[in-house]
Every structure is written in structure tokens, then in C-alpha cells.
Amino acid sequence: MSVLEAVAGRRSIRAFLDKPVPRSLLEQALAAAQFSPSGYNFQPWEAVVLSGAPMRDLSAKMLAAPPQEPAEYQLVPKGIGDRYKARRDETVGHRMDAIGVARDDLAGREAFARNNFRFYGAPAVLLTFIPRVMGPPQWSDVGMWLQSVMLALHGLGLGSCALESLYVHGRLIKDFAGIPDESHVFFCGMAIGWPDPAAPINAFPRTRAPLDEVVRFAGFD
Template identity: 45%
Template sequence: MPVTDTLSPPTATASVTDALHRRRSVRAFTDRPVDPAQLRDIFAAAQRAPSGGNLQPWQATVLTGAPWQAVQDAVATRIAMGREGYEPEYDIYPKGLTDPWESRRYGVGEALYASLGIPREDKPARLDQFRHNYRGFGAPVMLFLHCSRIMGPPQWSDMGMWLQSVMLLLVEHGLASCPQECWAMYGATVRRTLGLGDDQILFSGLAIGYADEGAAVNRWPVPRVELEDVIDWQGFGE
């Protein structure tokens, strides 16, 4: 089964193919701060992302320091409420997800916990690791991606293209990231803390920083399905 490359050293990369292979979801960061001028260059380049009708529906709030800590604290209060604290923005996965997608989701989760040496039975350790999401895995910068609530599926796909553009550009600059839709579980709290109105909907977080190269959680091979499972060729070779 093809896999993404394990993490490569944070050297600048020039080719899109190289950046695609180097990018992976990084779940352990160093505390090295990120230069805001570099982020500005990245966002300026990501503005070249395409969007239907050139709507450019993506909007982002980028945090470090005290404002970032404030979001973590506000969400921690909701987490402490248990299920009562949930305020989901949208269904992260379709209800009743079936195969082949459910197996892919299950498989990547198992591989992630295996990389950390956490067995299935150790529910507290798994929960602890999951909760690490809400600290951005220690990233010094958090980006929250949101858009107007009036936007539909086509514009959400535009947000995805922007997000991938940002992630690849981060790789080019020697930085790492982890997209995090888990924040949508506490969407209203995040939006309130960011000062966003109810006319906005939160899509995802993006933890940004320098990868902890040695961390096992950043080094396991992430599987992908075979091309034949996703590409249907028609009319070629006739």
C-alpha cells in the first residue's frame, strides 16, 4: 500500500511533488516561535488558491501567545463539562459512516495510537492523546479557518484548497502543521473567544510550528488507498 513519506528534515523545498510527499499531519511541535513575516508571505501566496466564481470564501484568524492560550482555556472549560459541553458546528463525519471510509478512519486511528504505544484497552491514554488536540499538539501558532455561514459545499471545497495551499507552503518554508476539525466540536466557544459573530461558521483549526523531528507520533507511515480505488480511467488506450 502506498504511504506518505515519514517526516523529512525541515529544509526548504521547491517542487510541489516534494512538498506533497513531505507534508504530513504533525502532532508534536517544538516551542520554537514562528516568524509572522514568514506566515504573511505564506498567506499572500495562498491567496492564489482557486475558488468557484473567485469568491475566495476562506477567512482565517491566526493566533499566538495570550489569544491562543485564551482559546485553549475556554475550550478546556467546555471539555470539563463532558458531553454537555459539546456545541458542534457540523457533523465532522457522516452519521453511520460505512465502508470503505469507516475502515480507513479506523485504520489511521489505530496506526496513530500504535505509534505512541497506546493499546486499545488503554482508554484513558487514548483520551489524553485526543485531548492533546485541544492544545494544538503544543504548536506555538493556531490558525482557525472559518467562512460565512451562507456558504455551501462548493465554497467549503474552496476552503479545503486554500488549506492545502497553506500546508504545502508551510512545508516549503520548513514549517509543519496539523489540520484540526476537532475544534468544530466546540465551535461556538472558539468563535466567541475569537470575537467572531454567529454569521460565521468554524471549519477547522490548523496547528502551525516546527515539527519535533524525533517524536514517534510524527514518524509512522500514513497509508493511502490504491489509485484504482479512486480513479476510473475512461477512453485511454483506445
């Protein structure tokens, strides 16, 4: 697989085969992702990886808990405007179509969203934390690292789905993982496993803005 193929071919996987992921493969992907770039080489990402009983235990605790107050961080900024709302509605609509739930069926939508807290049935989950002292540039570094992890997993034939929706239980997750709330923010989880090739939720169309909507070139003529 070329780098271009890997970048354009990765997609979020939300249904997994009932097959464990060897720790050695996860270590391979994470070791490669250590070479992600970061400003001043801070490498501000920290993670805990769970499988088996601890993973099931965390899932049960989250499913039983109310969302935390105050929120871990502001997930969706206020006043995002129509452009971003349209992109969100489109992808959520595609997801609902794939699982056969009507787009206006809010209860069906919420029931599916609960699967975030089951890590979409994945056999492993990675939990990502950022030291509180870090700001937007370092959050961007963590984003690059997450993409490196996802691409490395993709290269190994594994699927993944980043899970920021877990942020509603950030403190519960930190408590579970032994990460101090005073010093760290929980950013997101990542479901990891072998993609189920037969699941429509892994196959709906992925859309992106055309390049000229987001990039301008100058001086090439």
C-alpha cells in the same frame, strides 16, 4: 522541493519544537495561499491566527468547556460504511502505536485527543471560518485553501495539522475571536510550528488507497 515532492511529502505534524514562528513567515504562506482557486473567485475562507497569550487563553477555555450543543456541523456523516471506518481506524491505530497507547485503551486515546485543544503544543494556531451563506462547493474551496496553506508552510520548513476536532467549541472560538455566530460557521483550526524530528507521532506510516480504487481512466489505450 518540487510540487510533487511537496504534495506527497507533507504530513500532519502533531509534535513541535519549543521555538516561535515569526509572523512574517505565516504572512508569506498565507499570501501565497491567497492564490488558491475558488469557484467564481469567491475566496470564501476567513481566518484568525493566534500565538502566545491569546492562544494559551483560548486553549484553557476550550479545555474547561463542555462540548457545545447543538454541534457546529455534522463532522462524521451517518452511515459512512466500512470503507471509511477502516481508513479512520487504521490511521487512529497508527497514531496510538506511535505514542505507545494500546488501540483498545479508550482512556489513553481520549487523553491524547485532548492535545487537539492544546494545538499539539504548536506555537501558533490558525482558526478558519466560513460565512453561513456558503454551501458545499465553497466548503470545498476552503479545503483547497487549507491545503495551499499547509503546502506553503511545508515549503518553508514548517509543519501543520488541521484540527476539525475543535468544532466542538465552535461558538466559544467565534466568541473569543469576535466572529458573529449568526453569520459564520467555525470549520477547523490548524496547529502550526517547527516539526519535532524526534517525535514518533510525526513519523508513523501514512497509508492511502491505491489509485485504481479511487480513479478510473478511459480512452487512453
